[in-house]
Amino acid sequence: MFPKFKQHINSEMPFLKGKKLLLACSGGVDSVTLAHLCVAADLDIGLAHCNFTLRSDESDGDEVFVRQLATTLGIEVFVKQFETEQYAQTHRLSVQMAARELRYQWFSELLETKGFDYILTAHHANDSLETFLINLSRGTGIEGLSGIPEVNEQVVRPLLPFSQQEILAYAKSEKIAWREDSSNASTKYLRNKIRHQIVPVLKELHPTFLQNFLNTQNHLQQTNSLASNHLNELKSKLFEQRDGDIKISITALEKLQPLDAYLYGLFKDYGFTEWNDVKDLLSAMSGKQVVSKTHRLLKDRDFLILSEIKNTVNGTYLVHVDGTPSELPIKLKLENVETLEKQGRNVVFLDKEKLNFPLVLRNWEKGDYFYPFGMQGKKKLSKFFKDEKLDVISKEKQWLLCSSDNEIVWVVGKRADERFKVEDSTRQIIKITQLT
Structure with a gap:
């Protein structure tokens, strides 16, 4: 198996060479064998073991085993214990989904804090078949039938081309020790039912069923790739x-x-x-x-x-007399100037003495009105927005700059208010610019 594994890395995953790799190791035969293969292939790996504290002494035994494995292989190991059942109850998840969330959250933290480039998992061809059958039973599209991807962002699965039978045979031939997870024998979980009750029947019906499945999955992946390329082209147009x-x-x-x-x-x-x-x-x-x-x-x-949908805070922000205020949702620059220049959508010139500072930046509210610059009389903002052909989302994003007595000074980026314009009698001019 090793020559085939090394060839697979060289031809399909050369990007792993010279990178720092974090291998998720449960202590089971699949992940332990992957660790041995990676060390033999001179890949730079460290082990990450999750103790989900779900099987009492057995879980602790797995942890001890993985620590000893790292020592034997001469590689770094990271171990973390989780209160998985409590997390599942708090977040209203199944224990399996809770374990998955906890595992990948921690792996992401290790990637960021310890400088790892990729996460390696020991998923193999049988796992991909089981995932296919689970998705098929639930109803799915072509993506769900395409199996587990070999590379998904920073998660890489080097054993997907290999069957569980190949992995077991290699482990036994190399006298590799591993831990058996007693929960794998239980058929109360859907995946285990498929593994122990359905897959053996399919293999009995057709001895080359797994290889035939891998060929079919390859065709599905290629078809899915064609569809994705077409949709991406369509998105660029629409x-x-x-x-x-x-x-x-x-x-x-x-x-x-x-x-x-x-x-x-x-x-x-x-x-x-x-x-x-x-x-x-x-x-x-x-x-x-x-x-x-x-x-x-x-x-x-x-x-x-x-x-x-962003977690934005709709509220009011104080804007003081000059400078470029920080902590604002948009960038504004206030400066005192001597002369009047051309006013535009993103630049307004106002009579400073007509303003009450600090100014207030806020979202628009139903019933708001102002006196549009260059016009006589007031206008409701809802009517102004309609004339400007603003959609609902643009209205929600619209900011108003107001005098502290809540009179609108500027519909930011759209129109200034006539009441605060610069006149012949103006003694102090303030220029306000919306920066991009």
């Missing part, structure tokens, strides 16, 4: 970047067929799951929206506006 948001023509979307498949492919990466609601948005009234945990999709006239 997704118009605008002030941090994405604007998409509904007319262009409706021309795509099959529409359901295209909507899923274009918007799945933004966390949406209610696909009927996404589709209904195309014919909904303006202002309707669909929200995921991370993004919002808003209907605005003939377009959909896709925006990221």
Whole structure:
């Protein structure tokens, strides 16, 4: 197995050479064998072991074993104990999902603090088959049937081309010791049921079933790659970047067929799951929206506006008399000037003596009004926004600079207020610039 493993690293994963690698090691045969293979291949690895404290003395025994393994191999080891059941209850997760979250959170911390470049896991061909069958049983698209990726950002799985049978045979031939996890024999978990009850039957029906599956999975991965390339090209044409948001023509979307498949492919990466609601948005009234945990999709006239949901603080910010105030959500520069220059959307000149300092920067509110520069009389901001053709998201992002008595001085980046303009009698002029 070792020559085949080394050839696989040389041909498919040469980027691992010379890098600092963190190998997730449970103490089981798969991860222990991977550790031995990596050391034999002169890869620079350290071990990371999670003690999830779920199997009492057995968990502690695994920890001791991994520490001894690191000593035997002459490599660094990191160990962390977790209160997994408590974490699962607090976050309302299954124990398996809690363990996964805790594991990868810690691995990410080690990458950042200890200078590792990649995480190695010991997933193999049988794991990929089991994942395929789990996803198939739950209902999935082509991505779910494409199996476990060999490389997913900083997570690398060098053993995916190898079967569990190959790994076991190598471990026994090299007299490699490992720990048996008693929970792997239990069929109360779905993955174990598939491993112990379904996969053996499939192999009995066709002795080369695993290899046939790997061939099929390779075809699915190639098809998925073609689809992804097409969708990325389509996004570059349909997704118009605008002030941090994405604007998409509904007319262009409706021309795509099959529409359901295209909507899923274009918007799945933004966390949406209610696909009927996404589709209904195309014919909904303006202002309707669909929200995921991370993004919002808003209907605005003939377009959909896709925006990221950010944890922003809507409130008021004090703006003092001059300089470039810090701690503001936008950059403003205030300076005293002697002469009046050309005023624009991002620059205003105001009569300083008409202002009450500190000024206040805030979001717009329903009922707000101002006196647009160059016009007679007041105008509600809602009407001004409509005339400016601002969509809902742009309105939410709009900032107002107000005198401390809450009179609007400037609809920032749009229009100054007539009441604070520079006149012949003005003695002090203040220039305010919105910086990009």
